Amino acid sequence: MAAGIRLYIEGDLTAGAPVAVSADQAHYLGRVMRLGVGDAVTLFNGRDGEWRAAVARIDKRAADLMPETQMRPQAEAPGPWLAFAPVKKTGTDFIVQKATELGVSRLIPVATANTQTGRTKTDRLAATAVEAAEQCERLSVPEVSDMQTLDALMGAWPDDRRLFILDETGGGVPLAQALAGGIAGATGFLTGPEGGFSARELDRFAKLSFVTRVTLGPRILRAETAALAALVVAQAVAGDWK
């Protein structure tokens, strides 16, 4: 029995009600991990907590698992949102993977004036988030939105969620100070592209009541470094690292 296989599934998790896994997951369990009937797998679905399950039936492209015991209840505080201008090559995958490990509840790719990459592939980013959630043992998987324009993001942003915009031009307040006394789960962060935000975008941010421009210190960080750093500060100062 391979120890520690942990899978995210869509179906409900209740004792005694078998749940099917995807064809790819069945292939992974059977062909790669060589599991057989009776072997244990840990399951979570973002709603019913974490369950220990046993393989009830398995063949090349299908498997049914039988949830047996709930190991952890679904008691996870919702994390912050991260809106980000996609960056080239593996940078966007890195942002999605690290933000998932750091507990974000929603990931929103945003096209800003200086964004140089094309549309993001939502399914691929969502699969990256699932894999990171399985690995880091969180009980949920962040929602991954389709890429949207900055106008759409700002127009739909909820008034009760503070948006911290990472501003490398020095026009912001230190993030730890801005977060003091707040709750990371009720916040969101926005990082810019390789070329940064345009002057027009920065001017616009300054006029929005739900926005706080913040700085991550005197050095110019890569977008993926900035996203990671902001989430680390958020979880340490106002989030679930306490």
Ligand code: SAM
């Ligand atoms: N505009 C700069 C340029 O063209 O070299 C750099 C942009 S930086 C590579 C990408 C994004 O990371 C920025 O838009 C900002 O959101 C964030 N960032 C980088 N360094 C930062 C800092 N010291 N404080 C706050 N945000 C930062």
